[in-house]
Amino acid sequence: MKKLFTVLLAAFVLIGLTSCGNKNGGKDENIVVVYTGSNQAILDLLEPAFEEATGIDVQFVSFASAEGFAKAQAERDDPQADVMNCGGWAEIHSDEDLFIPYKNAHFDEYDPAVTDPSYLSQCNNGNTSVLIYNTELCPIEITGYEDLLNPALKGHIAMGNAIKSNSSYYHLENMLLAMGSDPENQGVDTEQGWEFVEKFLENLDGKIIDSSSAVYKGVASGEYWVGLTYDVGALTIINDGATNVKAVCMKEGVVTKTGGPGILKNCKHLDNAKAFVDYVTSKEWQEIAVTVPGQMTLRTDIEIPEYNDIGLADAKILDCNSDWTAKHKEEIVAKYQALLEKMNFGNN
Structure with a gap:
């Protein structure tokens, strides 16, 4: 797992070398940076699964949720992450201007009672x-x-x-x-x-x-x-x-509580951020995620293991x-x- 200084250094170097006109920062940059409060067991499964499914390199930066959210707020004019996954519906809607709306590819597969009609919070799990x-x-x-x-x-x-x-x-x-x-x-x-x-x-x-x-x-x-x-x-x-x-x-x-990621406004890898959100809301990933003790899903088409x-x-x-x-x-x-x-x- 990449350390914070590695993530930030890579971001700065790649930004300097690539074209600002490309939504993903340039043809040689194929990453998505995610600020996350998820536990390590989930990240250890998600990193290889996402990279294999999409060919995109995911770089997680872990925080206590409130600290990660505060960091993203402090960086709003020059975001160093693309996706915020520190918190859930309530946190995202406490600062709506920090995020952009996106209707993920699997939005209509979820019960409307647990989805966000504003498309800001990509609700995919509960706790x-x-x-x-x-x-x-x-x-x-x-x-x-x-x-x-x-x-x-x-x-x-x-x-x-x-x-x-x-x-x-x-x-x-x-x-x-x-x-x-x-x-x-x-x-x-x-x-x-x-x-x-x-x-x-x-x-x-x-x-x-x-x-x-x-x-x-x-x-x-x-x-x-x-x-x-x-x-x-x-x-x-x-x-x-x-x-x-x-x-x-x-x-x-x-x-x-419903939880899930949000895409940060003015992020440097917008297409990859959307790909990340599409993947973590998919049935493919959620079937993997619920194998982790305590991990819940908001999808109704997945069987929850008895130990959860x-x-x-x-x-x-x-x-x-x-x-x-x-x-x-x-x-x-x-x-x-x-x-x-x-x-x-x-x-x-």
């Missing part, structure tokens, strides 16, 4: 916030958010940084929605919800972690008893052989207005950060 706990160490059975306020768990719960990590932000959003009530705002920004978050943070006792993977790995190793994570992470650690952990959908309800079953069929699914959350995410993050500062969580 769900879950709780994971160490069955050997945790003194209680974990069934939902309410259990996280149990005094016996204080200092033994881990959560990622909702300011930097999309998966952790989704958990914050899920918690606010599940524990609050306000139909107009879809329950995401309510006094009741924020009161619960503050109580939860008191019991979290400073265990905010910058690495999302450190949450589920830490629960499996026994460093923490309980973790707030996402389905891909939880199922990955379980399918890797961790027999001492259990993942559960919160009894109060879960939000399922997180229990969604029996879970309470919460309705979360993606339009509202896209427009108000910055406000939610700002309130969360202010709450952390109020509670002396340091620089977390």
